[in-house]
Amino acid sequence: MFVQLFSIFWRYWSLIVPTTFITYFVSNKYRYGxxxxxxxxxxxxxxxxxxxxxxxxxxxxxxxxxxxKYGDIVRIGPNVLSFADPQALxxxxxxxxxxxxxxxxxxxxxxxxxxxxxxxxxxVDEGYHARYRRCVNGAFSMSSLVPYEPLVESTxxxxxxxxxxxxxxxxxxxxxxxxxxxxxxDVIGELTWSKRVGFLERNEDVDGIIDFVSSFLDYAGxxxxxxILDLLLKKNVIRxxxxxxxxWKTTFPATQFALDRQAERENEMNIIKQKGxxxxxxxxxxxxxxxxxxxxxxxxxxxxxxHPEIMTNDMVLTTSLSMVxxxxxxxxxxxxxxLYYLLQNPRTYSKLLAEIDQAVLDGIIENREDCIVSWxxxxxxxxxxxxxxxxxxxxxxxGLILERIVPxxxxxxxxxxxxxxxxVGCNAWVLHRRREVFGEDVETFRPExxxxxxxxxxxxxxxxxxxxxxxxxxxxxxNISLLEIYKLVPSLLRRFQLELVEPExxxxxxxxxxxxxxxxxxxxxxxxx
Numbered sequence: 001m002f003v004q005l006f007s008i009f010w011r012y013w014s015l016i017v018p019t020t021f022i023t024y025f026v027s028n029k030y031r032y033g034x035x036x037x038x039x040x041x042x043x044x045x046x047x048x049x050x051x052x053x054x055x056x057x058x059x060x061x062x063x064x065x066x067x068x069k070y071g072d073i074v075r076i077g078p079n080v081l082s083f084a085d086p087q088a089l090x091x092x093x094x095x096x097x098x099x100x101x102x103x104x105x106x107x108x109x110x111x112x113x114x115x116x117x118x119x120x121x122x123x124v125d126e127g128y129h130a131r132y133r134r135c136v137n138g139a140f141s142m143s144s145l146v147p148y149e150p151l152v153e154s155t156x157x158x159x160x161x162x163x164x165x166x167x168x169x170x171x172x173x174x175x176x177x178x179x180x181x182x183x184x185x186d187v188i189g190e191l192t193w194s195k196r197v198g199f200l201e202r203n204e205d206v207d208g209i210i211d212f213v214s215s216f217l218d219y220a221g222x223x224x225x226x227x228i229l230d231l232l233l234k235k236n237v238i239r240x241x242x243x244x245x246x247x248w249k250t251t252f253p254a255t256q257f258a259l260d261r262q263a264e265r266e267n268e269m270n271i272i273k274q275k276g277x278x279x280x281x282x283x284x285x286x287x288x289x290x291x292x293x294x295x296x297x298x299x300x301x302x303x304x305x306x307h308p309e310i311m312t313n314d315m316v317l318t319t320s321l322s323m324v325x326x327x328x329x330x331x332x333x334x335x336x337x338x339l340y341y342l343l344q345n346p347r348t349y350s351k352l353l354a355e356i357d358q359a360v361l362d363g364i365i366e367n368r369e370d371c372i373v374s375w376x377x378x379x380x381x382x383x384x385x386x387x388x389x390x391x392x393x394x395x396x397x398x399g400l401i402l403e404r405i406v407p408x409x410x411x412x413x414x415x416x417x418x419x420x421x422x423x424v425g426c427n428a429w430v431l432h433r434r435r436e437v438f439g440e441d442v443e444t445f446r447p448e449x450x451x452x453x454x455x456x457x458x459x460x461x462x463x464x465x466x467x468x469x470x471x472x473x474x475x476x477x478x479n480i481s482l483l484e485i486y487k488l489v490p491s492l493l494r495r496f497q498l499e500l501v502e503p504e505x506x507x508x509x510x511x512x513x514x515x516x517x518x519x520x521x522x523x524x525x526x527x528x529x
Contacts, residue, residue: 001463002520024049025045025046026045027043028045028046028476029078030078031042032077032419032422033391033419034066034075034079034081036077037074037075037081038074039066039070039074039075039076040076041068043075043076043077043078045080046077047077047078047225047226048081050076050077050080050225051225051226051477052220052222052224053225054222054225054400054511055222057086057221057510057511057512058428059399059400059511060399060508060509060515061406061429062095063082063427063429064429064430064433065089067082067084067430070086072085072088072414073086073414073416077423078423079421079423080403080423080424080426080512081418081423081424081425082401082425082426082427082428082430082433083296083414083424083425083426084426084427084431085414086413086431086434086437086460086463086480087414088413088424088426089313089426089431089463089464089470091411091413092402092404092412092413092424092425092426093402093426093469093471093473094449094470094471095288095471095472096316097471098409098411099356099404099405099406099407100124100125100404100405101123101124101374101404101405101421101524102124102155102227102403102404102405103124103227104224104225104227104403105121105122105123105124105224105403106118106122106123106124106227106230107219107223107227107230107428108121108216108220109235110222110237110252110255110318110430111124111240111243111358112255112259112314113243113244113246114240114241114243114245114263115244115314116235117317117321118305119318119321119322120132120133120176120319120322120476121322121326121473121475124195126472129472129473132311133472133476134310135303135304135306135307135310135311135315136271136300136303136306136311136319136476137476138299139296139303140297140476140477140478140479140480140481141490142253142479144479145309145375145479145480145483147294148191148322148480149374149483151187151190151191151194151295152187152190152438152483152484152487153487154185154190154241155183155186155190155196155200156487156488156491157184157370157372158196158200158201158494159186159200159368159488160371160372160491160495161370162200162201162203162494163179163492163495163524164495164524165498167390167524168525168526171523173501173522173523174522175517175520175521176336176339176340176498176521177178177332177336177517177520178210180335180336180339181199181210181332182199182200182203182210183199183335183484183488184328184329184331184335184484185197185199185209186198186200187322187331187484188327188328189261191295191296191480192261192296192320192323193261193262193264193265193295193296193297194295194297194298194299195261196255197209205263206258207257207259208253209254212252212253212254213254213324213325213328213329214516216252216325216512217329217513219402220512220513221399221511221512221513224400224513229465236461241317242518244518247262250365254325255319255321256323257324258317258320258321258324259317260315261297261320261449262320262509263315265297268280268298269297269298269301270307272301272302274305276302276304276305276306277294277298277299277301277305288419297316297320300319301316303314303316308430310500322477323477324356326475326477327477327480327481329514329516330397330398330475330481330514331481331484331485333395333397333514333515333516333517334388334391334392334395334397334515335356335484335488335489336486336487336520337391337392337394338357338387338388338391338489338519339388339489339520340395340507341391341395341445342387342493342498343498343500343503343522344445344500344503345445348445349402349493352383352384352387352493353452355381355383355384356373356381356490356493356494359377359381360494364380364381365490366375366496370495371491371494371495372491373481373487373490373491373494374486375486375487377490378486378490379486380488381490382451383451384490385450385491386447386448386449386450386451387447387489388451388485388486389447389452389465390445390446390447391445392432392465392467393438393465393467394432394445395434395515395517396466396467396515397467397514397515398428398513398514399426399427399429399511399515400470400511400513401426401468402425402426402473402498403423403425404422404423404424404425405422405423405424406419406420406421406422406423406424407420408421408509412522413454422427426466428466428467429515431465431466431487432464432465432466434464435463437457437464438461438464449461451485463515468481494527496525496526496527497524497525498522498525499523499525499527500522500525501522501523502519502521505519507519507520
């Protein structure tokens with residue numbers, strides 16, 4: 001029988017092979033029940049369309065273009081729909097809606113010794129996520145910002161000092177995107193392990209960690225569009241088994257850094273794990289740790305003490321590692337956006353400086369020699385808040401849709417009955433440019449819109465903002481990122497005068513899941529007060 005089948009195939013392969021492919025692609029168009037939704041023609045037949053679009057590194061522009069052309073619901077894959085209407089946010093990302101994350105996210109899981117390390121961000125198991133988040137939620141709450149501020153301030157002081165030494169005093173050009181990335185990484189080191197990585201002091205990418213994170217995201221963006229490719233490439237069964245046997249020793253640089261930091265504090269963490277964080281006061285060898293305050297590693301380990309049935313060693317490592325990868329990249333992108341739009345809009349820059357200077361005169365901002373602005377003072381600067389919100393609006397960090405899977409029974413979104421199993425999502429770059437929400441001038445950087453809006457419109461604007469995600473899976477590190485941004489921006493502007501090297505030239509962006517900025521070069525001058 002087998003011989004006969006093989007003989008038939010061999011004789012008619014030139015007909016069988018193309019017929020099989022055509023049948024497969026045509027069935028993709030119709031079998032998911034999405035044929036009525038418009039979109040790029042190739043996207044209806046294969047996910048290769050969105051894979052190659054992501055490889056082009058300009059997907060945020062693609063999403064804006066296709067929604068302008070096809071409307072609020074666009075088919076971007078055989079089983080994928082992108083929604084542009086802000087009403088879809090609550091329906092897709094709201095609490096208890098039954099949606100789960102797609103296989104896009106596990107592509108971003110690190111691995112150690114052949115074991116995947118699912119993080120709060122990358123896990124698709126909602127029950128696991130809920131248990132995990134309950135363990136560490138307290139470490140990221142708004143009330144936790146007070147003890148974290150001295151750690152951020154310590155790194156900010158080094159950042160300002162090094163900026164003066166390396167750029168103001170020498171007149172050298174600064175790649176500001178790279179420089180604030182160094183800051184963001186060192187802050188995460190300070191917050192997580194009470195130890196800066198050393199980017200600022202050395203003015204270099206320590207151990208290639210930043211380049212690794214960039215290449216990691218370069219991979220995750222396109223591969224996440226067709227996750228099966230990850231199982232053939234970086235997480236194939238042979239490679240993972242060789243790692244378990246110790247025959248393929250590949251540990252991410254960021255993972256190795258996290259492992260090294262935990263190893264340095266192993267004795268201290270064992271005490272917390274067994275007796276709780278309060279036990280450190282009774283141990284002489286840990287007394288030196290007490291003065292630096294409670295960092296995130298200590299809090300994650302305390303969570304392990306309190307929830308040993310949930311919080312494992314791997315989860316402590318993964319949570320720390322997530323801070324390095326997600327916590328630094330997105331904050332650096334947002335800081336770059338704020339500073340770029342200020343420098344591109346001199347009137348706005350001058351107006352913000354005037355608010356900061358007046359706050360110093362009024363005693364709202366302490367007139368410190370190092371020019372550092374406190375978190376409390378920054379919250380009393382309405383124009384600063386408007387500038388930051390407007391930068392978030394025009395340049396959110398994430399440049400792809402945040403994918404979710406419709407529950408099996410199907411659900412209604414924007415009046416449309418969407419079949420169960422469909423991948424759906426929204427793109428922040430599209431939502432943040434809704435004219436009926438933000439006004440006709442959505443492409444213009446105009447912070448005043450946040451101050452002029454009537455209360456009802458302002459609520460709608462804030463509800464449409466999607467830079468940190470939405471719902472139960474909102475970025476857990478949001479408050480820490482805000483702490484960094486609201487402290488660095490006014491502190492930097494108080495201390496230096498910034499000038500674009502090529503003011504007539506727009507920067508280049510690269511969408512590798514997060515939309516990084518290139519060609520943002522500035523000069524730092526001593527500010528004339």
